[in-house]
Amino acid sequence: MPHYQAWEEFTRAAEKLYLADPMKVRVVLKYRHCDGNLYIIVLIRTILKMEFA
Numbered sequence: 287m288p289h290y291q292a293w294e295e296f297t298r299a300a301e302k303l304y305l306a307d308p309m310k311v312r313v314v315l316k317y318r319h320c321d322g323n324l325y326i327i328v329l330i331r332t333i334l335k336m337e338f339a
Contacts, residue, residue: 289335296336300328 290296304311307330316325324338 289337291337293336296326303328303330306330 288299290299310330312329314325314327314329316327317323318325326336326338
């Protein structure tokens with residue numbers, strides 16, 4: 287699973303997945319209060335993950 291720290295790289299990869307097959311893309315937002323992090327996960331068959339601290 288690629289894990290991105292730079293927003294630009296993450297958005298390019300997420301857009302590429304979406305353009306490949308928009309009906310199969312899933313976006314999950316996960317907030318962990320104990321860490322104070324927001325995770326944005328884009329799923330198709332490949333998982334892209336972005337962490338905001």
